[in-house]
Amino acid sequence: MSKEALDAQARQELLRIAEAWYDQMVGGVVPSISLPTRTKQNLAFDETSEVWKYGERESLRSAHSAKSALHLLKMSYVIGFLKQQLIENRSSTLREMYYISEGWKKAKFHAQDESNLLIEDLEILTMLQREAFHLRPEEDGATVFGPIRLKEMTRRGVKEIHCQEDVGEAGYAIPNNVENLEFVDHDAKFVIAIETGGMYARLQENGFDEEYGAVLVHLKGQPARSTRRVLHMIHEKFKLPITVFTDGDPWSYRIYASVAYGSIKSAHMSELLATPQAQFIGVQPSDISDYDLPSDTLSERDVLALKSELSDPRFDTEYWRYQIGRQLEIGIKSEQQAFAARGLDYVTKEYLPARLSEMGVL
Amino acid sequence: MSKEALDAQARQELLRIAEAWYDQMVGGVVPSISLPTRTKQNLAFDETSEVWKYGERESLRSAHSAKSALHLLKMSYVIGFLKQQLIENRSSTLREMYYISEGWKKAKFHAQDESNLLIEDLEILTMLQREAFHLRPEEDGATVFGPIRLKEMTRRGVKEIHCQEDVGEAGYAIPNNVENLEFVDHDAKFVIAIETGGMYARLQENGFDEEYGAVLVHLKGQPARSTRRVLHMIHEKFKLPITVFTDGDPWSYRIYASVAYGSIKSAHMSELLATPQAQFIGVQPSDISDYDLPSDTLSERDVLALKSELSDPRFDTEYWRYQIGRQLEIGIKSEQQAFAARGLDYVTKEYLPARLSEMGVL
Numbered sequence: 001m002s003k004e005a006l007d008a009q010a011r012q013e014l015l016r017i018a019e020a021w022y023d024q025m026v027g028g029v030v031p032s033i034s035l036p037t038r039t040k041q042n043l044a045f046d047e048t049s050e051v052w053k054y055g056e057r058e059s060l061r062s063a064h065s066a067k068s069a070l071h072l073l074k075m076s077y078v079i080g081f082l083k084q085q086l087i088e089n090r091s092s093t094l095r096e097m098y099y100i101s102e103g104w105k106k107a108k109f110h111a112q113d114e115s116n117l118l119i120e121d122l123e124i125l126t127m128l129q130r131e132a133f134h135l136r137p138e139e140d141g142a143t144v145f146g147p148i149r150l151k152e153m154t155r156r157g158v159k160e161i162h163c164q165e166d167v168g169e170a171g172y173a174i175p176n177n178v179e180n181l182e183f184v185d186h187d188a189k190f191v192i193a194i195e196t197g198g199m200y201a202r203l204q205e206n207g208f209d210e211e212y213g214a215v216l217v218h219l220k221g222q223p224a225r226s227t228r229r230v231l232h233m234i235h236e237k238f239k240l241p242i243t244v245f246t247d248g249d250p251w252s253y254r255i256y257a258s259v260a261y262g263s264i265k266s267a268h269m270s271e272l273l274a275t276p277q278a279q280f281i282g283v284q285p286s287d288i289s290d291y292d293l294p295s296d297t298l299s300e301r302d303v304l305a306l307k308s309e310l311s312d313p314r315f316d317t318e319y320w321r322y323q324i325g326r327q328l329e330i331g332i333k334s335e336q337q338a339f340a341a342r343g344l345d346y347v348t349k350e351y352l353p354a355r356l357s358e359m360g361v362l
Numbered sequence: 363m364s365k366e367a368l369d370a371q372a373r374q375e376l377l378r379i380a381e382a383w384y385d386q387m388v389g390g391v392v393p394s395i396s397l398p399t400r401t402k403q404n405l406a407f408d409e410t411s412e413v414w415k416y417g418e419r420e421s422l423r424s425a426h427s428a429k430s431a432l433h434l435l436k437m438s439y440v441i442g443f444l445k446q447q448l449i450e451n452r453s454s455t456l457r458e459m460y461y462i463s464e465g466w467k468k469a470k471f472h473a474q475d476e477s478n479l480l481i482e483d484l485e486i487l488t489m490l491q492r493e494a495f496h497l498r499p500e501e502d503g504a505t506v507f508g509p510i511r512l513k514e515m516t517r518r519g520v521k522e523i524h525c526q527e528d529v530g531e532a533g534y535a536i537p538n539n540v541e542n543l544e545f546v547d548h549d550a551k552f553v554i555a556i557e558t559g560g561m562y563a564r565l566q567e568n569g570f571d572e573e574y575g576a577v578l579v580h581l582k583g584q585p586a587r588s589t590r591r592v593l594h595m596i597h598e599k600f601k602l603p604i605t606v607f608t609d610g611d612p613w614s615y616r617i618y619a620s621v622a623y624g625s626i627k628s629a630h631m632s633e634l635l636a637t638p639q640a641q642f643i644g645v646q647p648s649d650i651s652d653y654d655l656p657s658d659t660l661s662e663r664d665v666l667a668l669k670s671e672l673s674d675p676r677f678d679t680e681y682w683r684y685q686i687g688r689q690l691e692i693g694i695k696s697e698q699q700a701f702a703a704r705g706l707d708y709v710t711k712e713y714l715p716a717r718l719s720e721m722g723v724l
Contacts (some may be wrong), residue, residue: 068539096702152530170535198455340458
């Protein structure tokens with residue numbers, strides 16, 4: 001679809017919400033919207049797409065109550081702002097939109113969380129990504145390094161970039177709006193998404209990308225939507241295996257889960273953002289003892305997070321029940337950079353080749 | 363100096379420390395090292411370089427006490443590790459070095475802060491940057507967008523990159539080791555270093571870089587050493603004015619101070635990292651009322667931070683005493699993206715041109 005057609009569609013979908021309110025009022029009905037409940041309990045596995053999405057539970061916001069009426073008022077101001085932005089072909093950050101609401105009197109947002117949630121509501125109602133409304137998040141900065149070539153449609157023309165040959169050592173910086181990206185071709189065997197910058201640089205220094213035909217993607221901790229979308233796009237276009245290499249603690253398993261199954265916050269976008277075929281490399285609890293890695297005792301928060309994962313539908317598999325159970329038994333965790341205790345080459349010469357073979361990737 | 367000569371120098375300087383201990387012991391003296399005290403109270407202005415460095419106060423660590431003896435033991439292990447790393451032309455992250463110490467028995471580090479501080483000690487003793495020891499920090503991800511061309515000496519050959527033409531919208535990602543960068547030429551009038559990603563994207567979307575010949579540098583909050591070094595290098599090579607645009611709160615003034623005057627933690631590197639000619643754009647406390655910006659009340663922590671700045675030698679100027687005093691009076695703060703309340707173009711069409719003219723940059 002052309003950019004103009006996409007913009008027109010976004011405008012139409014946004015206005016459809018307001019039109020529905022108009023029709024309700026004309027018909028003598030108090031205007032309302034209905035949205036899925038956004039909690040862990042309302043995540044449901046979608047067999048077709050193999051991702052976790054919101055389930056059947058819905059909550060109704062009707063202008064019967066003053067609180068919900070105010071919510072609808074804010075939503076109509078936001079729709080008006082986004083409509084104008086689409087007409088003028090402008091864009092803005094979520095933060096800027098929060099500030100713009102300063103001029104909306106009663107509809108002014110009191111915290112950015114509130115405006116962010118409202119945008120997520122609009123995504124659910126329109127089934128479009130916020131990028132379609134020309135809204136972007138604050139920060140990004142995830143990077144890609146490896147044998148893959150892409151085209152980016154920028155405001156200054158189309159740039160064609162090879163993510164090994166045309167970039168510095170920090171790699172290609174993923175833009176806010178990855179819908180402007182097209183992956184052209186590659187000479188890779190698989191993608192490895194990496195939690196920490198230290199490990200990303202280690203694989204690059206050790207020439208792991210060249211030796212094994214790996215595309216390195218730096219997740220920068222909990223990955224931004226744009227990073228997850230890039231992994232999804234690469235997988236969809238080239239059918240390359242996607243692997244995820246993180247620290248060995250409950251917070252890192254959530255990083256993997258958000259890449260593979262979608263996140264609780266953006267479950268309405270799972271089909272676009274998640275890559276159910278993504279495989280977890282490690283650090284697995286079993287690796288900690290198998291490789292005798294330096295470790296730390298699990299904190300109380302870690303234990304609670306692991307237990308909470310046992311009730312998270314995304315982790316309801318034999319593999320994860322075993323790993324999480326094992327970690328609760330041994331009571332320790334390790335970071336991915338802990339392999340350095342066995343030498344700087346150990347991770348690329350021993351651990352990754354062995355583990356990736358075991359997983360069937362190499 | 364060639365890379366080989368630099369590596370040889372680093373090795374020599376590191377071994378010199380161990381040689382001094384050897385000589386002390388041979389001479390019947392208990393080995394020791396002397397280092398400047400690293401506190402705000404021991405910052406002194408260096409008239410020649412116009413940056414803040416550590417002053418005269420020193421603290422002695424002598425192997426007379428078990429605690430200091432252990433410190434010297436750790437230092438000798440680190441020196442041995444770095445010597446080997448330089449010989450093998452390898453590099454590692456600060457985190458990896460912390461893990462490598464696992465094998466050092468009594469000399470094992472118990473937290474990464476401890477190993478990081480020891481590396482800073484070695485920087486002070488050798489008068490070299492940690493990059494000379496082939497040590498790199500974890501993360502980076504700051505970016506540059508604008509009419510400037512550079513060469514990066516990577517492990518895969520020299521890459522020549524124009525930071526507008528050869529990059530995507532996210533810009534050129536600054537690598538960990540910026541000593542491998544050479545700035546080639548430019549078509550710019552000044553550099554604007556920006557705290558938030560939202561404002562960085564705003565200036566780019568509004569074409570501010572093209573209209574005013576500005577090189578945009580995204581600081582990503584408190585800037586990494588590599589980012590400050592890049593600003594210093596651009597200023598040194600091309601004599602371009604460096605300006606800093608941040609939020610209007612005490613934490614952001616520290617961002618400016620670390621760019622302009624050096625940071626308390628790395629005052630031993632101020633001559634390489636600081637750019638005393640860097641000018642603060644804002645958000646100034648006076649801008650908040652002049653532009654009627656959306657604002658928040660100063661928190662208790664903010665007030666304490668402002669008061670602490672009044673006793674920070676880096677802020678001991680008429681300008682800063684006035685601005686900080688004014689902010690304590692009005693009791694509010696504003697973010698740079700708050701200009702969005704006046705429209706998405708306001709910051710590039712009104713505020714920045716007016717303020718940069720007033721500063722003599724435009």
